[in-house]
Structures are given as C-alpha cells and as structure tokens.
Amino acid sequence: MSDMWINMGPQHPMNHGLWNLKVRVDGEIVVESIPVLGYLHRGVEKLCEKRDYNQIIPLMDRLCYVSSLTWSHAYCISVEEMMGLEVPDRAKYLRVIALELQRVASHLMWLAAFAPDLGMFSAYLYSMREREHFLDMLQWLTGARMNQNYPRIGGVRNDMPAGFPDRCFKELDYFEKKLEQYKQLFDDNKLFRMRTMGVGVLSKEDALDLGVTGPALRGSNCPIDMRTHDPYEVYDELDWEVQVGKEGDVFSRYAVRMGEMRESCRIIRDALKKIPDGPVRVKAPLRPTGQGFRRTEDSRGEALIYVIGQGGESPYRLKIRSPIFAIMRAVPVMLKGTSVADLLAIMGSVDICIGDTDK
Amino acid sequence: MAKKKRRLKGWIIQPMRFTLREMRQALWKPSTILYPLEKERDKWEALRENFRGHHEIDWLKCIGCRLCSRVCPNQCITMEDIEVDENYKGPRRSHMSEKKNRIHRPGVDIGRCLFCGNCGEYCPTDAWTQTILVELTEFERDALIYSAEQVKTEGGPSKKLINKILENPKLDVETCIGCKRCFNECPTQCITMIPGPKMRKDKPIEIPEFDYSKCIGCSTCCDVCKPGSLTMEEI
Numbered sequence: 001m002s003d004m005w006i007n008m009g010p011q012h013p014m015n016h017g018l019w020n021l022k023v024r025v026d027g028e029i030v031v032e033s034i035p036v037l038g039y040l041h042r043g044v045e046k047l048c049e050k051r052d053y054n055q056i057i058p059l060m061d062r063l064c065y066v067s068s069l070t071w072s073h074a075y076c077i078s079v080e081e082m083m084g085l086e087v088p089d090r091a092k093y094l095r096v097i098a099l100e101l102q103r104v105a106s107h108l109m110w111l112a113a114f115a116p117d118l119g120m121f122s123a124y125l126y127s128m129r130e131r132e133h134f135l136d137m138l139q140w141l142t143g144a145r146m147n148q149n150y151p152r153i154g155g156v157r158n159d160m161p162a163g164f165p166d167r168c169f170k171e172l173d174y175f176e177k178k179l180e181q182y183k184q185l186f187d188d189n190k191l192f193r194m195r196t197m198g199v200g201v202l203s204k205e206d207a208l209d210l211g212v213t214g215p216a217l218r219g220s221n222c223p224i225d226m227r228t229h230d231p232y233e234v235y236d237e238l239d240w241e242v243q244v245g246k247e248g249d250v251f252s253r254y255a256v257r258m259g260e261m262r263e264s265c266r267i268i269r270d271a272l273k274k275i276p277d278g279p280v281r282v283k284a285p286l287r288p289t290g291q292g293f294r295r296t297e298d299s300r301g302e303a304l305i306y307v308i309g310q311g312g313e314s315p316y317r318l319k320i321r322s323p324i325f326a327i328m329r330a331v332p333v334m335l336k337g338t339s340v341a342d343l344l345a346i347m348g349s350v351d352i353c354i355g356d357t358d359k
Numbered sequence: 360m361a362k363k364k365r366r367l368k369g370w371i372i373q374p375m376r377f378t379l380r381e382m383r384q385a386l387w388k389p390s391t392i393l394y395p396l397e398k399e400r401d402k403w404e405a406l407r408e409n410f411r412g413h414h415e416i417d418w419l420k421c422i423g424c425r426l427c428s429r430v431c432p433n434q435c436i437t438m439e440d441i442e443v444d445e446n447y448k449g450p451r452r453s454h455m456s457e458k459k460n461r462i463h464r465p466g467v468d469i470g471r472c473l474f475c476g477n478c479g480e481y482c483p484t485d486a487w488t489q490t491i492l493v494e495l496t497e498f499e500r501d502a503l504i505y506s507a508e509q510v511k512t513e514g515g516p517s518k519k520l521i522n523k524i525l526e527n528p529k530l531d532v533e534t535c536i537g538c539k540r541c542f543n544e545c546p547t548q549c550i551t552m553i554p555g556p557k558m559r560k561d562k563p564i565e566i567p568e569f570d571y572s573k574c575i576g577c578s579t580c581c582d583v584c585k586p587g588s589l590t591m592e593e594i
Contacts, residue, residue, distance in 0.1 A: 055432040058475035122381075129390045136406060143409035149475045157480070161408045181377060283525055286593055 003031060006340075010039050014344050016113050017354030021331070021347070028339045035328045040358040045318055052313040053079060053153060053286070060305075061147040063320065063356040067106035067299040069098055069138075069148050071356065074296040076151040077232060078305040079315075082292030083153070083285055091155035092233045093275040097168075098141055098150055099233075100264040100271075104175070105134040106299035107261050111182075114254070114348040118195055123185070130178055133171045140164060155281030165272045172265045179262060186254070196251040200334045200346035203248055210333065211326040214301025215256045216350060220248035226297035238270045250349040257351075287311050300324055300351050322356040403491045411476040413492040414467050414510050419449050420486035420517040423463030424546035424577040426524070427478035427487060435471035436478060438463045439507040450516070453546050467510055469495055470503035481524060483575035484517035520547055524576035526591040528569060532556060534588035537564040541580035541589065549573035550580070 009020035020036040044063060048056050060075040061068040073095060080087060087095075108131040115123030135145045141160055142150035150157050186192050202212065207220040217224055225242045227235040243259035245252025288309045295304050301323025310316040327350055334346050384390065392399065403410075428436040441462050443449075449462070465478075465487075479487040497503050528541075532555055542550045555566035567580070581589045 051432055054430070054477065058432055058473055058477070061475075062473075125390075136402070139410065140406045140408065143411045143476060144474065147473070147475075149477075157476075158409055184377070286526065 008343070009036075014117070014347055015352065016348075017352055017357075019352070019354050019357070023335070023340070023343070025340060028341075030335045030338055030340060030343065033332045033335045035331050037325070037328065037354070037358055040354050042359065044359045045320060048318040049314055049316070053284075053288075053315065056315070056318070057151065057153075058147065058149045061149055063322075063359065064298075064300075064353045065146060065355055066109045066353055067102050068146060069102040069142070069150060070106075070296065070298045070303060072149065073099060073151045074294070074298070074303045074305050075307075075318075076153050077296060078292040078294040078307050079153050079288070079309075080284075080292070081294045082290045082307055082309055083288045084290075085154050085282065085284055087155055088279045088282060089234075089276050090159075090278040091280045093271050094141075094156045094160060094280060095151060096233050096235065096238070096271050097160075097268055097275075098138065098148070098156075100267045101134050101138050101141070102148075103299050104261050104264045105131050105138065107257050107264075108134070110257060110299075110351040114351070115186075117344045117348040118192060120189075120192070123182070126178070126182065126185075130175055133175065137164075137168055137171060140167075152281055152284075154284035155279070157281075159280050168268065168272060172269060176262065176265055179258070179265075183258060186258075193251065195342070195345050196254060196349075197249060198247070199250045199342045200338060200349065201247065201249045202330060202334050206333050207248070207330065210330040212301070212330050213323050213326065214298065215243075215253055215260065216301065216327055216330070218243060219245035219253035219256045221246050221252075226295050226302055230295050232294065232296055234271070235267075237274070238267050240267050240270070250345050253349040287313060298323055298356075300353060301327065303356075320356065320359055322359065324350070324352055324354075324357045328352075328357065407491045410491050411474050411479075411489045413469075413490050413495060414472075414478070414505070415488045415490055415512045416465055416507070416510050417486040417488070417514040418464060418511050419513050419515060420484045421464055422450050422484060422486075422520075422546045423453070424483065424575060425463065425579060426481055426483060426575065426577045427465055429578070430477045430481045430524075432475060432477065433471045433473055435468040436465045437468070439466050441507060449513075453544055453548065458543075464507040464511070466505055466507040468504045470500055483520045483523060483577070486517065520573060520575050522574060522576045522594075524578075525594050526576040526578070527571050527574050527594055528578070528580050528589045529592045530567060530569075531588040531590070532566055534586045535564065535566050536586055536588075537566060538585065539565070540583045540585070541567050544579050544583045546577060546579060547573045547575055 003024050003026055006023045006025060007020060008023055009015045010018050018039040022034040022036060023030055024032040047059060056075060057072050060072040063071040108127040111127040112124045138148060139145045141164060142148035202220050204220045204222050207217050207222060221244060223242045223244045228242055240263045243256045243263060245256045289311045290309060292307045295302050303323060304321035306319040307315050308317045335343060425438050428438055441464055443460055443462055445460060476489060479489055539552060542552050549570040550567045552565040553568045554563035557564045578591050581591055
C-alpha cells in the first residue's frame with residue numbers, strides 16, 4: 001500500500017495551539033512525523049530589547065497563557081541572578097505559594113484538554129470546575145486570573161491578603177478529596193488504561209538524548225526536577241517528593257502529573273505554615289550590568305531565561321528556552337510505529353503550549 | 360460469600376455512588392451560572408483586594424506627572440491638556456499649569472491596555488485605582504478609548520508624595536542655559552532657581568536646585584530640558 005501524508009493542523013481538534021504535525025502513514029501505522037512550528041511567532045525576544053526591566057514582566061506573562069506566573073518568575077529570578085540581588089524570605093515563600101497554585105491550575109487545564117481527547121468529556125467539566133477554585137485563589141493573591149504580573153525584580157508585587165491561609169487550606173482540603181475521586185475515575189477505568197498503557201513509549205536514554213524535561217522526562221523513570229536538581233526559592237526547605245513514573249508511556253506521564261498536583265498541595269500547605277514575617281520587596285538597580293542564567297521548573301519542563309544587561313534601561317539580549325520546543329523533537333520518536341488513533345493520546349500527554357514554544 | 364459481597368460493592372455500588380453524587384449536583388446544585396443574566400457579585404466583592412479591572416483616576420489626587428504613561432508597557436495612556444477655570448479646587452502643582460489654568464490628566468485606551476497594574480503601582484499619589492469592573496466590551500473600537508473625563512472620580516486630596524521610581528535628576532552646570540523650563544514644568548514644584556557659577560552679560564545664569572524630599576522621579580525635567588543637561592540617577 002502506498003504511503004500517505006496527513007496534515008494534523010494548523011486547525012485540528014488534536015493540537016491545542018497553532019501548529020502543524022505532518023504524519024506519513026502506512027495504512028493505520030505512523031511511519032514518520034514532522035512537527036512544523038512557527039505559526040504563532042511574535043518576536044518576544046526582540047520586543048524585550050525595547051522595554052525596560054519592569055515592563056518585560058507582563059510581557060513574559062504572555063508567553064504561556066496557562067502557566068503565566070512560572071514564566072514571569074523565571075524572568076525575575078534570572079534578572080536577580082544578574083544583579084546579585086537577595087530576595088526577602090517572605091517574598092520567596094509567597095512566590096512558591098503562587099507558583100504551586102499556578103502549577104495545579106495548569107495541570108488541571110492539561111487534564112481538561114487530555115481527557116476529552118480520549119472521549120471522557122465529563123473529566124473536562126470536573127477539572128475546569130476545580131480549576132476555578134485555584135484561579136479564585138490566584139485572583140485574591142495576585143490581582144488577576146490569567147496574566148498575574150505578580151513577581152517583581154527583588155520580591156513580589158504585594159503581600160498576601162488577610163485570611164488567605166485559612167481560605168487556601170479549605171480549598172486544598174476540597175481539592176485533595178476530589179483528586180482521590182479522579183484517581184478512581186481514571187486509574188480504575190479499563191478503557192482509559194487500555195488507551196494509555198504501553199502507548200507512546202519514550203525510553204530514558206532517548207529522553208535524555210533529546211533534551212526532554214519536565215513530566216515527560218520524569219515519566220520515563222528519570223527523577224530530574226529542577227526544584228531539587230538546581231534548587232531555587234525555598235523548595236529545598238519544604239516537605240515534598242519528586243514524582244517519577246516507571247514505564248515512559250502515556251499512563252506514566254499522566255500519573256506523574258496527577259502526583260504533582262497532590263505534591264503541589266503539600267508544598268502550599270507547608271509553605272503557608274512556615275511563612276515568616278518581613279518585607280516582600282527590596283530595591284532593585286535600574287540599569288544593571290552582567291549576565292543572568294537560571295533554570296526553573298515550569299509546569300511543562302525546564303524553563304530557562306538568559307539575560308545580558310549592558311548598563312541600559314532595557315536588556316541587551318534575552319533568550320528563552322522553552323520546554324515544549326525540545327519535547328517537539330522527541331515527538332517523532334514517540335509516534336513511530338503507533339496507530340493514528342493513539343496519536344491523540346500521545347500528543348495530549350505531552351501538554352503542548354505553543355505560546356512559549358514559538359515565542 | 361463474603362468475597363462476593365465485596366465484589367458487588369466494588370463493581371457496582373462504589374461507582375454508582377460517585378455517579379449519583381455528581382447527578383445530584385447537576386440536578387439541584389449546578390456548578391455553572393447563567394452568566395449574563397446572573398453574576399457572582401458576592402464573589403467579586405470578596406476577592407476584590409489587589410484586583411485589577413477598569414481604571415479610575417482621582418482628580419483631586421492626580422498631579423499630572425505623566426509617570427503612568429511612562430511606565431505603561433503598551434503606551435496606552437495619553438495625557439490630556441484640560442482647561443479649567445480659576446476656581447478649580449484640584450491640584451495643578453506645576454507653575455505652568457497655574458499660570459495658564461491648564462491641567463494634565465490621563466486618559467486610557469482600554470483596547471491596548473493589558474491590565475498589568477503598573478500605572479497604579481508607580482503612581483506617586485495613589486490617585487490611580489482599579490475597580491472590579493471587567494465587562495468592558497464595546498461594538499466599536501473608538502468606544503474603547505476612554506478620555507480623561509470618562510475615568511474621572513473625585514475622592515480626597517493625597518497625603519504625601521512617594522518616589523517609587525527611586526531616581527532623582529542630576530544637573531550638569533556647564534551646559535545649563537537657565538531657561539527655567541524644568542522649573543515651570545515640575546509637577547511637584549520641587550525646583551527653585553538659584554544664581555549659578557557661570558555669568559552671561561555680567562549676570563549669573565540661574566540654575567535649578569532640587570528639593571529631593573519632594574521629587575517623585577518622573578523625569579519631566581529631563582524630557583523638557585533642551586540642552587540635555589539633566590540626567591536621572593539612582594538614589
């Protein structure tokens with residue numbers, strides 16, 4: 001039978017975002033696949049050269065619309081590294097709380113996109129309902145639901161409101177109870193297991209060779225998490241564990257993300273208990289010189305921002321390392337030899353965000 | 360026999376309990392609301408601390424320093440030149456607006472605003488506040504451009520001026536020509552003109568002297584300085 005090329009995208013229910021996956025199929029079997037990016041290129045790196053250091057923070061929020069806080073935090077922490085600035089302890093704890101709230105919201109958004117791909121539409125409704133509680137918490141803490149603009153160079157924008165910890169504990173209790181139910185709903189579901197187990201296997205060697213990071217790497221039995229591997233903020237003082245999957249298939253990536261949501265709740269609880277008093281922001285120099293380079297754990301993998309300042313109001317150069325851009329290179333390896341029907345499950349498990357991939 | 364019972368419970372009753380609970384919620388206690396008809400006003404009010412919605416500018420606090428338009432990442436704030444009568448009770452601050460009965464107040468283009476809140480954060484008099492109003496859609500693009508009158512409120516006069524930019528102007532005496540433009544335009548009147556060291560037609564050239572306790576770091580003086588003898592330096 002002759003081979004056939006299929007264009008999955010740029011407008012296709014499979015791809016959550018604007019990108020194209022060219023697939024060469026032999027019958028039902030995927031022989032070759034080429035991801036095509038560049039439909040959403042906005043030139044963020046160039047825009048940053050025309051704005052001053054504080055004006056870039058809201059721009060970094062727009063890199064990824066699902067987990068915007070992690071990106072503006074990655075920028076702030078890199079610039080602080082360049083300035084050699086020490087952030088107050090209370091600001092570090094507040095950042096961790098906001099980051100983990102954002103991580104849970106982002107993983108719930110992933111679940112809301114992944115489950116309908118496998119035909120479980122009710123999971124979409126459940127996870128969007130739970131995400132609302134976390135967005136409320138973020139709104140109360142940071143002042144906005146999606147593009148928070150919360151971290152600042154040298155601290156955070158504002159202190160947490162009175163009564164925030166109590167309300168947060170209540171929401172976390174509610175969510176952890178629900179999360180157990182969802183684990184029942186998915187893990188005990190035979191259809192879900194049949195569609196995800198043993199599908200889209202990415203071996204540990206391949207994952208490390210291709211620069212895969214985040215839940216996709218930890219799903220391949222490789223316990224590398226930037227929060228412990230290269231600790232930033234106060235993650236090393238808090239009580240939590242890195243989630244690792246065994247098989248490297250879609251199910252282990254799913255299990256890692258579900259486990260991370262539970263661990264994020266643990267981190268928030270611990271941080272709210274240990275948070276010290278003090279200032280939340282220190283003065284930052286306006287025209288720094290030097291270079292900053294810091295890796296952080298985004299919800300999707302390793303986010304890296306490299307800044308060079310040459311004494312001007314705006315940075316000389318800013319480089320963004322997006323986790324999904326590297327994982328896109330591993331997509332042909334994951335897809336080779338699978339059927340077209342499994343393609344949806346595999347691409348869903350990667351949790352693609354084109355906003356920071358195309359920059 | 361006991362094993363059979365557990366299987367019955369595990370396979371039928373356990374999943375049915377979950378389904379029934381969700382069904383009860385769907386029928387009598389829905390998670391969703393009929394949005395345009397009913398709104399969660401209570402929730403918005405409860406979470407209004409730090410929230411950034413539609414803009415409001417207190418004209419009795421605003422001194423027209425243009426700092427908001429300078430820190431805005433999208434340049435969506437334009438300063439409007441408004442004529443007032445002599446009895447206007449709000450602050451005019453700069454010598455030029457007192458002389459000409461004109462004040463500067465900001466207008467906002469909501470179509471370009473990204474609601475980052477930098478304008479309110481760096482406002483030296485806390486005149487800029489953001490409400491919980493978020494329903495700002497219009498049928499025409501022009502309707503999104505709010506003039507200064509449309510975002511006006513009148514609260515009370517501000518207590519003090521805070522320099523949030525953390526910069527002060529520094530003078531290069533060699534190039535100053537004594538044109539008094541900085542003196543006229545300074546929104547906080549922190550400049551006094553004193554005789555300088557250089558002479559022109561046997562008279563000393565007047566140079567500005569800054570009262571840094573009143574300076575807000577708005578860099579208006581640097582912008583209007585024609586010879587470029589004023590530069591901003593960090594405190």
